[in-house]
Amino acid sequence: MAIGGLMEEIKTTNMHSSLYDDYEWYIPSNFNIASACCHRWAASPHEARLAAIYFEDQVGQLTSLSYGQLSEKVNKLANGFVRMGIHPQDRIAIALQHSAETAITILAAITVGAIAVPLGISDDSQYYSKRLLDCGARIAIVDKHSFSPFLHAVDHNSQLKNSLKQIIGLNTEDERLIPWKSLLARQPKDFNVIPVRPDTTAILLYSGVGLDSPNTKSKKGSNSNPQIEKEIVATVISHETLIGSLPGFTCSQDWFPQNKDIFFTTYDWSSYYGLMGGLLPTLYFGRTIVGCPSGRTVPRLLSLIEHYPVTNFFASPDELERIRAYSGVLSSCEYGLRCVSTLAEGCSSALEFWLRESSNFSFNKILMPVGFSIVISESNGKWPSEAGSAGKAVPGYVLGVFDHEGNKVKTNSFGTLHVKETDIHNDSCPGVSTLKWHTNFLHPVPLVDDQWFDTGIAIKVDKNGYYWLKDTM
Numbered sequence: 001m002a003i004g005g006l007m008e009e010i011k012t013t014n015m016h017s018s019l020y021d022d023y024e025w026y027i028p029s030n031f032n033i034a035s036a037c038c039h040r041w042a043a044s045p046h047e048a049r050l051a052a053i054y055f056e057d058q059v060g061q062l063t064s065l066s067y068g069q070l071s072e073k074v075n076k077l078a079n080g081f082v083r084m085g086i087h088p089q090d091r092i093a094i095a096l097q098h099s100a101e102t103a104i105t106i107l108a109a110i111t112v113g114a115i116a117v118p119l120g121i122s123d124d125s126q127y128y129s130k131r132l133l134d135c136g137a138r139i140a141i142v143d144k145h146s147f148s149p150f151l152h153a154v155d156h157n158s159q160l161k162n163s164l165k166q167i168i169g170l171n172t173e174d175e176r177l178i179p180w181k182s183l184l185a186r187q188p189k190d191f192n193v194i195p196v197r198p199d200t201t202a203i204l205l206y207s208g209v210g211l212d213s214p215n216t217k218s219k220k221g222s223n224s225n226p227q228i229e230k231e232i233v234a235t236v237i238s239h240e241t242l243i244g245s246l247p248g249f250t251c252s253q254d255w256f257p258q259n260k261d262i263f264f265t266t267y268d269w270s271s272y273y274g275l276m277g278g279l280l281p282t283l284y285f286g287r288t289i290v291g292c293p294s295g296r297t298v299p300r301l302l303s304l305i306e307h308y309p310v311t312n313f314f315a316s317p318d319e320l321e322r323i324r325a326y327s328g329v330l331s332s333c334e335y336g337l338r339c340v341s342t343l344a345e346g347c348s349s350a351l352e353f354w355l356r357e358s359s360n361f362s363f364n365k366i367l368m369p370v371g372f373s374i375v376i377s378e379s380n381g382k383w384p385s386e387a388g389s390a391g392k393a394v395p396g397y398v399l400g401v402f403d404h405e406g407n408k409v410k411t412n413s414f415g416t417l418h419v420k421e422t423d424i425h426n427d428s429c430p431g432v433s434t435l436k437w438h439t440n441f442l443h444p445v446p447l448v449d450d451q452w453f454d455t456g457i458a459i460k461v462d463k464n465g466y467y468w469l470k471d472t473m
Contacts, residue, residue: 032196034108080186115203117234168180244432263287288308312337367390378391393465400452
């Protein structure tokens with residue numbers, strides 16, 4: 001199968017077994033996320049004109065970028081990085097509010113073979129200080145929302161003053177900052193993407209960024225290192241992790257992309273869910289992604305969904321509960337939605353019933369542990385859903401449920417969800433982050449029984465292969 005697989009339209013309603021048994025990973029010898037998600041589309045005159053990003057800020061001002069325009073901005077920033085002395089695998093810290101520039105900066109860092117470190121926004125200077133020291137960033141990008149606490153962190157730490165060589169300022173001015181617009185204006189629009197092996201580190205994601213939750217809870221039987229887990233630890237996203245995210249993304253979005261699909265997620269693109277469950281898979285398929293800052297009122301959120309028009313929507317259970325509490329308008333024919341997905345964790349039975357029964361779109365729950373991609377999913381039209389369950393194993397992933405001593409439990413017995421490092425064909429699974437980053441070094445994620453990774457999630461599986469979270473029973 002091609003990268004991502006699962007793209008062929010299948011006209012049956014229960015194809016899980018055949019899809020799961022037939023799926024095989026294909027990993028190229030060279031694979032760069034920025035090439036796959038941006039530059040390859042810009043290289044085609046037709047695809048270059050297609051919309052890549054629509055982003056509305058707090059006041060409704062739109063940033064619209066075609067794939068050609070996105071690639072040009074990414075290349076200019078990439079040239080700027082090189083002129084600042086950035087080399088492959090150097091870390092670039094990104095402290096930006098959710099914006100189109102977030103995507104541009106992440107892709108530019110990856111284009112030059114560096115490691116993007118999205119940090120999002122915080123009022124706490126210690127938040128930045130700890131993460132900057134841990135990742136050893138050489139360059140940082142800040143905006144007016146992060147400027148004060150970020151600079152406070154640097155000014156009050158001699159080690160950061162020495163290690164952080166340059167700081168770029170977006171829509172903010174200070175003599176210590178290099179203005180974003182001035183930097184890009186001086187750079188050429190062409191850049192040769194640095195080729196990388198697929199297992200090369202592309203992104204470091206620290207827990208707590210963009211509403212993501214840490215999966216660092218120590219589990220008996222997992223051989224975990226509690227000393228490292230008490231410290232700041234980042235999940236390592238390699239270039240091939242994007243390939244590993246595609247089956248679950250496709251399943252949960254009912255065979256995305258179809259026709260003129262437009263994707264929208266309320267998750268910040270600096271977060272694990274926003275990046276791996278939204279931005280990067282959407283751009284990989286050459287489709288349009290819509291974004292806006294968090295905190296929008298429900299009417300404004302719905303107007304955005306209607307205006308663009310959004311066909312595929314990934315939101316947190318809390319966000320969907322906000323919409324449900326406002327009204328049942330998602331079922332209105334004026335919206336072009338065809339699929340909505342959310343995390344199985346936190347999705348109440350009342351919310352699930354409302355989404356399934358009072359709408360004219362399909363609804364799928366997913367299980368997406370940080371560092372593991374979407375490993376369990378519903379997929380309306382491809383296999384039946386069971387009310388209350390999280391779904392079935394995504395093709396390409398082998399799952400197991402273990403007790404606290406590291407032994408597999410019986411069917412219908414609760415334990416902890418584990419993901420095998422290989423698929424059913426004994427090929428390595430690219431969707432699992434096998435490394436963690438701590439104190440400027442990569443550390444292997446510990447294995448259970450030499451082949452399983454512990455997600456820390458309490459779950460059981462029934463005889464039909466449906467997975468059930470403990471807190472939903």
